[in-house]
Every structure is written in structure tokens, then in C-alpha cells.
Amino acid sequence: MPASSPVTPAPGELEVVRAFVNTLDIESGTDRLRDPAAWASWAGERGLDPRATAADLRFGRDLREALRAALLANHDRAPLPPETIEALDAAANRSRLAVRFTPDGPTLRPTGTGVDAVYGRIVSAVAAALVDGTWSRLKACAADDCHWGFYDTSRSRTGQWCSMSICGNRAKQARWRNREP
């Protein structure tokens, strides 16, 4: 996914999930979770706690790819894949989520610190989106060499590409090249 592509943010806290999935740019191989320094710069840009060990980030990379699998499953509005459920449960445990009440209703808040607080925010955002129905719009680009997280704003909820002008166009050109003579 080229950095210059237009981006529609996901609503509210769900944008944290989309941004987290996109800490890996599959096309360029850039991984903001590759080491503590890379993570600190990504987290710092977003006002998140920048502290993490290499082991914390190994957990984070697994969580991220489990989320990506769920974002791919959202094309078919399939339920959460088993590996995603396992990863979200593990992240919820690490971040020690607690129910807190607000005038708008109950929310889940991480009571863990450091990177676990970030993982907790992600779990909380996924839980809220599953309840309010926005979850199935969060998808990973259908192009195998991309899989960039994007929020599908199409009325029909059938968006497939992170960007129509880039991955959508490439798919169209590939179909054209492979057409029957």
C-alpha cells in the first residue's frame, strides 16, 4: 500500500485497530513492530505508551496477523476465526481489562500498563465494534501482496480493495491480461 494513497479512517476507537494492523506494510516489508525502537516511534506518533520489550512485540505481531485474518474473513462476514479469538483472549488477559461504567454505558478499560494498555485498547475497540456493527466493515485488502487494513464505507459493504485507484485498478488490469482470447 503506497503511503500516498487516500485513507478513510475507521470510526472512533476502531481506527486504533486499523492503524495497528497497518504497522506492517507487506508491500515494502516495513514493520513498525520489528523492534522496540521502531515501536516507540510508531506509538509516540500516536500518543501511546512507547515502552515494549522484544517479547511484547512478538506477541503483538501474532495479535496483528490474527486480526488481519479476521479482517480478511470480514469480506464474507464470517465469524471471528479461531486464531483471532485465541489472540484476543490472550491480549485481554495481558492487559487486564476491567468493566467501567460511564453515562453512555459500560466500557472495557485496560488496567495493565505499557504496551499491554495498547493491546487492551485494541481488544476493547474490537469488542465495541462487534456490538455496534461497525466491525464487519473493517477489512484487509483482497490483494495478496497488500492486505492493508481499510474501512469499507460502501453502501453495499462489498468493498474489496484498500484503494480502488491502486489495488482495484491492478486487479482490473490483471483480469484484462488474463482474459480469454
Ligand SMILES: [Zn+2]
Ligand atoms: Zn490494497
